[in-house]
Amino acid sequence: MQLNAPLDMHLHLRDGEMLENIATASAHTFSGAIIMPNLVPPVTTKEEVLAYKNRILAAIGDEKFTPYMTLFFNPNYTKEFLASVKNEITAVKLYPAGITTNSEGGVSGFDVEELRPALEALSDLNIPLCVHGETNGFVMDREAEFVTIYEKLATAFPKLKIIMEHITTKESVTALDRFENLYATITIHHLLITLDDVAGGMLKPHLFCKPIAKRPEDRDALLNVALKAHPKVMFGSDSAPHPKHAKEACGCAAGVFTAPIALQLLAELFENHHASIDNLQNFISNNAQTIYGVTPLQKTVILEKKPFMVPLDYHGVVPMYAGEKIAYSIKEVTHT
Amino acid sequence: MQLNAPLDMHLHLRDGEMLENIATASAHTFSGAIIMPNLVPPVTTKEEVLAYKNRILAAIGDEKFTPYMTLFFNPNYTKEFLASVKNEITAVKLYPAGITTNSEGGVSGFDVEELRPALEALSDLNIPLCVHGETNGFVMDREAEFVTIYEKLATAFPKLKIIMEHITTKESVTALDRFENLYATITIHHLLITLDDVAGGMLKPHLFCKPIAKRPEDRDALLNVALKAHPKVMFGSDSAPHPKHAKEACGCAAGVFTAPIALQLLAELFENHHASIDNLQNFISNNAQTIYGVTPLQKTVILEKKPFMVPLDYHGVVPMYAGEKIAYSIKEVTHT
Numbered sequence: 068m069q070l071n072a073p074l075d076m077h078l079h080l081r082d083g084e085m086l087e088n089i090a091t092a093s094a095h096t097f098s099g100a101i102i103m104p105n106l107v108p109p110v111t112t113k114e115e116v117l118a119y120k121n122r123i124l125a126a127i128g129d130e131k132f133t134p135y136m137t138l139f140f141n142p143n144y145t146k147e148f149l150a151s152v153k154n155e156i157t158a159v160k161l162y163p164a165g166i167t168t169n170s171e172g173g174v175s176g177f178d179v180e181e182l183r184p185a186l187e188a189l190s191d192l193n194i195p196l197c198v199h200g201e202t203n204g205f206v207m208d209r210e211a212e213f214v215t216i217y218e219k220l221a222t223a224f225p226k227l228k229i230i231m232e233h234i235t236t237k238e239s240v241t242a243l244d245r246f247e248n249l250y251a252t253i254t255i256h257h258l259l260i261t262l263d264d265v266a267g268g269m270l271k272p273h274l275f276c277k278p279i280a281k282r283p284e285d286r287d288a289l290l291n292v293a294l295k296a297h298p299k300v301m302f303g304s305d306s307a308p309h310p311k312h313a314k315e316a317c318g319c320a321a322g323v324f325t326a327p328i329a330l331q332l333l334a335e336l337f338e339n340h341h342a343s344i345d346n347l348q349n350f351i352s353n354n355a356q357t358i359y360g361v362t363p364l365q366k367t368v369i370l371e372k373k374p375f376m377v378p379l380d381y382h383g384v385v386p387m388y389a390g391e392k393i394a395y396s397i398k399e400v401t402h403t
Numbered sequence: 404m405q406l407n408a409p410l411d412m413h414l415h416l417r418d419g420e421m422l423e424n425i426a427t428a429s430a431h432t433f434s435g436a437i438i439m440p441n442l443v444p445p446v447t448t449k450e451e452v453l454a455y456k457n458r459i460l461a462a463i464g465d466e467k468f469t470p471y472m473t474l475f476f477n478p479n480y481t482k483e484f485l486a487s488v489k490n491e492i493t494a495v496k497l498y499p500a501g502i503t504t505n506s507e508g509g510v511s512g513f514d515v516e517e518l519r520p521a522l523e524a525l526s527d528l529n530i531p532l533c534v535h536g537e538t539n540g541f542v543m544d545r546e547a548e549f550v551t552i553y554e555k556l557a558t559a560f561p562k563l564k565i566i567m568e569h570i571t572t573k574e575s576v577t578a579l580d581r582f583e584n585l586y587a588t589i590t591i592h593h594l595l596i597t598l599d600d601v602a603g604g605m606l607k608p609h610l611f612c613k614p615i616a617k618r619p620e621d622r623d624a625l626l627n628v629a630l631k632a633h634p635k636v637m638f639g640s641d642s643a644p645h646p647k648h649a650k651e652a653c654g655c656a657a658g659v660f661t662a663p664i665a666l667q668l669l670a671e672l673f674e675n676h677h678a679s680i681d682n683l684q685n686f687i688s689n690n691a692q693t694i695y696g697v698t699p700l701q702k703t704v705i706l707e708k709k710p711f712m713v714p715l716d717y718h719g720v721v722p723m724y725a726g727e728k729i730a731y732s733i734k735e736v737t738h739t
Contacts, residue, residue, distance in 0.1 A: 205619055206603040207543070266602065267542040267655030272609040278603055283541055315651055371720030 068334055068344060068370045068395075072363040074102035074355045075329065077197070077252045077303025078135070079168075079322070080123055080272055082106050088382035089308045090126035092327040096400055098352070098363035099133030101197070103171040103305065104160055109139035113152040120155070131364050131402045136181060137197065141183055142174065144180035146188035157359060158195040158230070163213075166201050168307070169276045173199075177216045179223045186220070190227035195250075195359060196220075197230045200239070201278055211238040215344075221246035228358065233257065235278045235306045243299050250358050252303025254292050255332045256323045256387060261286050274321040274387050276307065286403050294342040296349035301358060304329045308384040324386045328377055331395040332387075334370045338394075364402060371398040404670055404706040404731075408690045408699040411436035411665065413533070413568055413588045413639025415658070416459055416470070417444050417502075419667050424718035425644045426462035428663040432736055433581040434688070434699035435469030435624075437533070437639065441505040442474060442495055445475035449488040456491070466619045467700050467738045473533065478510060478517055482524035493695060494531040494566070498533075502537050503613040504643065509535075513552045522556070526563035531586075531695060532556075533566045537614055546614050547574040551581070553647040557618025558583035564694070567569045569593065569641045571614045573624035579635050582651040589629050591668045592723055595647060597622050609721050612643065632685035637694060640665045644720040660722045664713055668723075670706045674730075700738060707734040 078093055078100035082087050093100055102123065117134045118350055125365035127228055135157035138144075138153065144159075162173030174182070189196055200217055201209035217239075220228055227289045231239050231251040256276065261267075261283050265274045293302050306329065307322025314320060325332070330351070338345045356363065373394040377388045414429055414436035416422050423522055429436055438447035438459065445453055452472045459470045471493035474480075480495075498509030510518070525532055537545035537554055557565055567575050567587040592612065597603075597619050601610045610616065630635050642665065643658025647659075650656060661668070666687070673683045692699065711732040713724045 119495060205597065207601050207618070261541065263542050266611065266615055269656065270606070270608055271654060272606055272608070275538065275606040282543070320605065 070330060070368045070370070072098040072349060072366055073330055073368055074098060074302070074363055075304045075306070075326070076137045076301045077101055077103065077111055077254070077305045077358070078326070079103045079305070079307040081308060082119070085308055085310075087126045088120060088324065089324075089384060090123060091128065091130055092133035092381060093306065094127035094130035096330050096368050096397060097132060098366040099135055099136045099361070101158060102137060104139040105162065106169075107168065107169050107170055110137070111139050111141060113155055116152065116155045131366060133364055135361065139172065140174065140185070140196070141172070142185050144185045144188065146191065149185075149188045149192055149194065153192050153194060156194065157361065158197045158199040160188060161198070162199045163201060163203070163348060164255060166199055166203065170199070175382055177218060183223070185400045186224045186227055195228040195230055195299045197232050200231050200234075202238070206279055208282065210234070211227065214242050215240045217249060218246065221249050222331075233278060233303060234289065235281045240288040242294055243292070243297065245262045250299045250301070251297050252301050252305075253289050253306045254303060254323070255325050255329050255336070256280070258286065258289055258293055272314045273387065273389065275319055275321055276286065276305065276323045277321040278327040282351065290340065293328070293350055294337065294340050294346060296354060298349075298354055298357070301355040302329075302333070302348065302351050309317050310383050311380060312386050316386060325383050326388060327381060327395060328375070328388065330368060331370060331375055331393050331397065334395040335393060349371070364369055366402040368399060369399040370395045406666060406684060406687055406704045406706070407427055408434040408530045408702055409666055409687045409704055410434060410638070410699055411640045411642070411662070412438065412637045412691050413437055413641045415439045415441070415641070415643040416462075417644060418455070418458065420642055422458060423440060423462045423718060425660075425662065427457060428717060429465065429642065430463035430468035432666050432704050432733060433468060434702040435697070436473055437471045437494060438473060440473045440475040440538040441498065441503075443505050445505065445508055446473070447475050449476060449491055452488065452491045465560060465579060465703060469700055471697065475508065476510065476532070477508075477519070478521050480521045480524065481521070481571060482527065483526055485521075485530065489528050489530060492530065493697065494533045495525060496533045496535070497593045497621075498535045499537060499539070502535055502539065504533070510558050513555065514554060519559070519626035522560045522563055526560050531566055532562040533568050536567050536570075538565065542615055543617065546570070546572045550574045550578050553578055553585060557612070560584075561692070569639060570625065571617045575713055576624040576628055579628070579633065586635045586637070588637050589625050590639060590641045591661050591665050591672070592616070592660070594622065594625055594629055594672055595668065598730065608650045609723065609725065610659060611655055611656040611657055612641070612659045626676065628675065629686055630676050630682060632682040632690060634685075634690055634693070636686065637691040638669070638687050646719050647721050650721060660717070660720050663717060664711070664729060666704060667706060667729055667733065670731040671729060695734075702736060705735040706731045
């Protein structure tokens with residue numbers, strides 16, 4: 068099975084030692100990835116974008132990989148500022164305040180008029196807005212509740228490309244077709260698990276993430292649009308490394324680490340559901356190229372149906388399915 | 404605040420070193436408790452009941468405390484057998500197979516005719532049947548789905564006292580009033596937390612239990628019947644100790660350890676909701692005396708409104724609210 072120019076449209080690479088340890092897990096098999104800006108402090112200036120990009124490029128060494136950089140959204144961004152940084156970024160990421168890891172400086176309340184100057188500037192400059200769409204409501208309802216905010220933003224800024232990040236619910240899936248300017252990324256773990264896998268048997272901290280995995284009917288809705296490669300959905304792993312001790316603790320951090328096995332799992336998933344390789348190609352790259360208008364580095368990944376034993380950890384980060392066998396392996400990666 | 408003869412109508416004391424370490428946490432403040440039989444192997448014979456009871460009595464030392472013993476339900480129990488063990492037990496506990504800790508030998512399928520001989524025998528002998536009511540469905544639906552099984556059993560065996568153990572949903576609460584022979588226990592943690600507390604912020608393994616904490620409207624339904632001391636509901640802590648390493652691990656065991664702080668938390672809860680001390684007395688003892696027809700040891704517990712710092716662990720078992728302050732302390736325990 069051959070995939071061309073795989074793109075991960077939602078990736079956390081962190082910084083410092085963690086960045087150095089895990090960057091190649093993505094850079095080896097993906098042509099590029101949208102890099103999330105929720106560092107401490109968050110990435111909010113051109114200088115920070117360029118410096119972070121350089122640290123990423125240093126961390127990936129010889130791998131051929133494009134980090135598509137993002138800014139952490141702030142409603143005070145001016146059009147002049149955004150125009151000055153436009154060439155260095157691919158998107159801006161909006162976090163509701165306090166909703167996930169390192170999101171304390173995010174948006175509180177979603178008053179359209181308060182957001183208008185910054186969002187109209189993004190719209191005019193054709194910079195997509197990536198959104199972590201959760202309210203601070205009950206954990207199983209947060210994303211569905213946020214759909215009304217998506218609708219408000221999509222209506223108020225009809226030319227702004229709004230990416231509903233890591234969607235997990237049927238409500239978000241149906242919103243896709245109601246608004247021309249709404250798009251979505253979907254993770255591999257939300258295509259595979261439900262809350263049952265996290266908390267139905269033993270509690271599994273390594274499957275705990277935000278948004279939390281939802282109900283079977285939600286997963287079915289996600290599978291439906293991913294497997295047919297709905298043109299408005301893209302793969303975004305939301306691969307989010309935390310050290311083992313931060314996951315297996317009294318208060319476990321949110322995030323699933325899938326970067327090194329994402330393509331293998333997608334190959335198995337699409338095969339199990341009898342979805343075509345063309346659909347997988349669209350889901351993993353072509354849709355994103357169209358939506359974002361990016362031309363990725365040419366990289367070809369050959370997968371083979373040969374069991375791969377997922378390592379127990381990658382530099383102290385426990386991946387999804389650690390110690391288990393998955394059906395596909397990476398056979399060869401080439402680039403031109 | 405004074406409570407008389409507190410009863411814990413659902414308690415796990417385990418066995419061996421764990422039993423020796425944690426039995427006094429219940430025996431000090433409670434007059435008695437229904438002791439769950441899900442040991443390995445489960446308690447299924449008169450000899451095992453008596454031997455387990457003796458180990459419990461040895462573990463509690465000088466404390467005055469009645470362990471109300473139970474048998475692990477088996478559909479093959481005959482009336483003769485049940486009659487022979489009747490004087491040694493207070494109830495029989497039914498587990499669906501594989502639904503919680505050490506329940507592998509439980510009931511699969513709930514065919515009324517298959518269960519009829521054993522359940523009619525219990526009914527005739529006036530032995531209550533305690534039930535862990537969960538299907539093997541989606542984790543948030545398991546208890547609500549089981550209500551149809553409660554209804555089937557309540558209808559088929561109208562004289563059998565059926566205790567819906569550790570109820571967590573509004574569906575179970577409404578079933579209480581539809582069938583004369585359905586009763587319920589409610590834990591302190593399900594009166595305090597929802598799934599938000601388990602998985603809404605960081606993941607909290609020490610609040611992970613089965614049934615899992617549900618939605619805010621479910622907790623409200625439980626609070627409604629507990630605070631007014633609905634005559635068919637009783638306190639049952641489901642306090643379930645696991646060693647710290649089994650809770651803070653890749654696959655965390657289910658159970659919340661509340662035995663040493665249950666009365667203090669109930670005092671605070673009832674006060675916060677302006678419920679009367681009479682209602683608390685009924686919830687914590689009198690309702691259970693009526694439903695089970697037991698006369699507990701006379702024990703008086705005086706609570707005072709003085710902050711209590713919950714220990715980080717009790718012999719390696721992490722309690723609910725470990726390291727946090729709660730509003731009430733035990734001032735004095737006396738027995739006559």
